[in-house]
Amino acid sequence: xxxxxxxxxPLSVPEGAIVSLNCTYSNSAFQYFMWYRQYSRKxxxxxxxxYSSGNxxxxxxxxxxxxxxxxxxxxxxxxxxxxxxxxxxxxxSGGYQKxxxxxxxxxxxxx
Amino acid sequence: SAVISQKPSxxxxxxxxxxxxxxxVDSQVTMMFWYRQQPGQSLTLIATANQGSEATYESGFVIDxxxxxxxxxxxxxxxxxxMSPEDSSIYLCSVGPGKSNTEAFFGQGTRLTVV
Numbered sequence: 001x002x003x004x005x006x007x008x009x010p011l012s013v014p015e016g017a018i019v020s021l022n023c024t025y026s027n028s029a030f031q032y033f034m035w036y037r038q039y040s041r042k043x044x045x046x047x048x049x050x051y052s053s054g055n056x057x058x059x060x061x062x063x064x065x066x067x068x069x070x071x072x073x074x075x076x077x078x079x080x081x082x083x084x085x086x087x088x089x090x091x092x093s094g095g096y097q098k099x100x101x102x103x104x105x106x107x108x109x110x111x
Numbered sequence: 112s113a114v115i116s117q118k119p120s121x122x123x124x125x126x127x128x129x130x131x132x133x134x135x136v137d138s139q140v141t142m143m144f145w146y147r148q149q150p151g152q153s154l155t156l157i158a159t160a161n162q163g164s165e166a167t168y169e170s171g172f173v174i175d176x177x178x179x180x181x182x183x184x185x186x187x188x189x190x191x192x193x194m195s196p197e198d199s200s201i202y203l204c205s206v207g208p209g210k211s212n213t214e215a216f217f218g219q220g221t222r223l224t225v226v
Binding site: 103104 | 115117152153154156203214216222
């Protein structure tokens with residue numbers, strides 16, 4: 001079993017839709033949770049970072065963590081064509097500084 | 112956040128040759144990381160580069176194939192040696208997480224094609 005599972009997609013949605021991106025993980029030692037956005041031919045860009053269970057909101061983006069279910073989500077409201085990218089979840093345990101990445105979900109927002 | 116400049120952004124190389132990728136950070140950092148991103152796969156950590164000591168390599172990666180330099184706290188290089196088509200990938204340098212932050216920041220990547 002992989003430490004982090006993420007559906008690679010692709011996921012196509014119409015402009016304005018609410019997008020839900022998800023990862024599940026198996027290692028309960030993960031304490032820090034990040035979401036990255038990666039445009040084609042670019043490096044990953046940090047979008048959201050959270051530590052505790054619950055929701056964290058930043059503009060149109062909401063990161064949600066459920067440690068009891070080992071499930072993390074990223075919601076994008078009012079999706080725009082400029083949101084078309086690959087979204088990677090990333091997890092970090094407290095005791096070691098190696099980041100574990102999901103495979104990334106490719107999102108396409110259609111005008 | 113850190114600003115990371117990586118070059119070259121892309122290259123096409125002949126098999127059997129070597130390519131050195133440079134990574135420059137706009138602030139001093141203790142640890143720098145090198146990743147490989149192959150199509151359809153997660154980012155895979157190649158090695159961790161600490162200034163003043165040898166790099167620490169992950170399972171499946173060896174120093175002879177991926178020598179790393181870390182001459183100071185703002186700069187590192189990764190060399191892909193004796194390249195084969197299987198080395199075609201995106202290579203990324205990263206800073207963080209570290210003692211003062213848990214986030215990781217990336218350069219724009221080097222897209223390598225070996226022919």
